[in-house]
Amino acid sequence: MTADVCVLGVGLIGGSLLRVLGPTRAFGWNRSAPTASAASEAGFDVSTDLADTLRRAARRDALVVVGVPLPALGAVLDAVAEHAPGVALTDVVSVKGPVLDAVRARGLGARFVGGHPMAGTAHSGWGATDPELFRGATWLVAADDDADPDTWSRVARMALDSGARVVASTSADHDAAVARISHLGHVLAEALALAGGRGGDLALALAAGSFRDGTRVAGTAPALVRAICEPNRDALVAALDDCLADLGAARDSLASTGTLGPLVDEGHRARLAYEAARPAGGGDAPGGRAAVTVTPGAPGWLEALREAGSAGREVRPAG
Amino acid sequence: MTADVCVLGVGLIGGSLLRVLGPTRAFGWNRSAPTASAASEAGFDVSTDLADTLRRAARRDALVVVGVPLPALGAVLDAVAEHAPGVALTDVVSVKGPVLDAVRARGLGARFVGGHPMAGTAHSGWGATDPELFRGATWLVAADDDADPDTWSRVARMALDSGARVVASTSADHDAAVARISHLGHVLAEALALAGGRGGDLALALAAGSFRDGTRVAGTAPALVRAICEPNRDALVAALDDCLADLGAARDSLASTGTLGPLVDEGHRARLAYEAARPAGGGDAPGGRAAVTVTPGAPGWLEALREAGSAGREVRPAG
Structure with missing residues (x-):
């Protein structure tokens, strides 16, 4: 039997997770009533009462997935600390160090394992949710010091059940990596778009495929780009310095x-x-190599996860 | 009746032009015998004898299209000057200023009008040719001082017959624009790919859609990237300075x-x-506005072409 999942915030990522896990396994909360209503009308159990939702998660020992943007994280974690301080906890925020700090500051670290599905960001909200969003995507499951083995397994199984491949690293290594392959790409796309715009209408008329692809993510709403990139300040500054x-x-x-x-x-x-x-098939790790199976809690399990991650290899929990 | 076209170099661009114009209208030359044979087997009239091909072009008053890479341009123009000095001449090289200089240095400027179809570059050679390559693409036809109206019309008609939209500007304005929307994009794609590579296997495993799209043109062969970007040195340095x-x-x-x-x-x-x-339909200019019709040779025709180009508008020759 698979464990319950409680999703806090049913935007693009949280809502897609709710959809792929299905209403018998997952329930959730959303601050905005219209979104909660839309999700309910689609057959999902989504409340607007955060305290009640968290108490229910605690009773059912659900894995709580924080799916709100970083600026809303603190208030949601405050509620977790008040109403469900002992739950197994993860998140899907695009930066991991600041989330880990916020979780530990509230004494919620014992059963917290951070996560980050590397899935699309160009659209947002419940209307953009898709149960296939995670199919073939990489889902980073953090392997930080003192991670709880049981929570790690539950987060990894949820990611696998969603169709994703699991890759592990420390939160710090994740943040350094995504600064290079995601956040820097956003900044360069904005700079290329701006350079084209400065060339005036002639330049835009001559722009072809390389400009279209190179500036695609500059079509993302600026507030979302900032929310993704700016919390990763130190790692992004370092990546920008190398790139400059x-x-x-x-x-x-x-x-x-x-x-x-x-x-x-x-x-x-x-x-x-x-x-x-890039993986050739869904079942193989990046590079076509088989996934590394790790037994959470066994001696050296965190080191084994990190070693596989630094080689770009997929991991799976044993059992 | 449409005029003959003689294509010198049947790689991706020249070969695709030969294909879309068809063997009754177009003939050509290629330095490499295997390529010429492959084109001949496909039903096209492609010789390996440059002098003979050029004398034939002169006899038939064909429009000669130089489709060789910039490093090979000088030798081909030398042959044009020797065997067909009076022909109508254009080119499809990705930078216009250096081509114009090379043409004028050989006394071939009187019937020369530069061109640049903004079409794909990721693959090359006869094997990659496609008669649909120019469909919906923008084809820059240069509007430099003292341009020959008859040659301008012939180049523009050839571009339109190939399925492209025509946009006009001076060679210098073209080079400044493509430095921003094409060459800078190549450089940024290489820099983003390198940043990802420096993040190691973990970073590459976490890379998703934004990295894939942002680095796509870094998959182009380095020699081709250099051949496209480096001849546009001054404009690219200026674009890089703005971007930096x-x-x-x-x-x-x-x-x-x-x-x-x-x-x-x-x-x-x-x-x-x-x-x-971006144009909504094939028949409309960028921005959905109708093409500007210009009568080549009429008073102020070059200024009218440049004005339309600086507004990003498509142009068509009258008649």
């Missing part, structure tokens, strides 16, 4: 010698490595 | 205040402007 150094070197090389220098070859090699790391 | 200033300001704002500053809103606005400038 690479771009500055290419610029200086082009100006002085007429060639872009090593950037083109290095970037091409990295893109080929990324393509090679 | 924007990125540096966002980096400093993030580090000091925790927000990315105006970049996110400005980039989003530019992306929306780009989306709004």
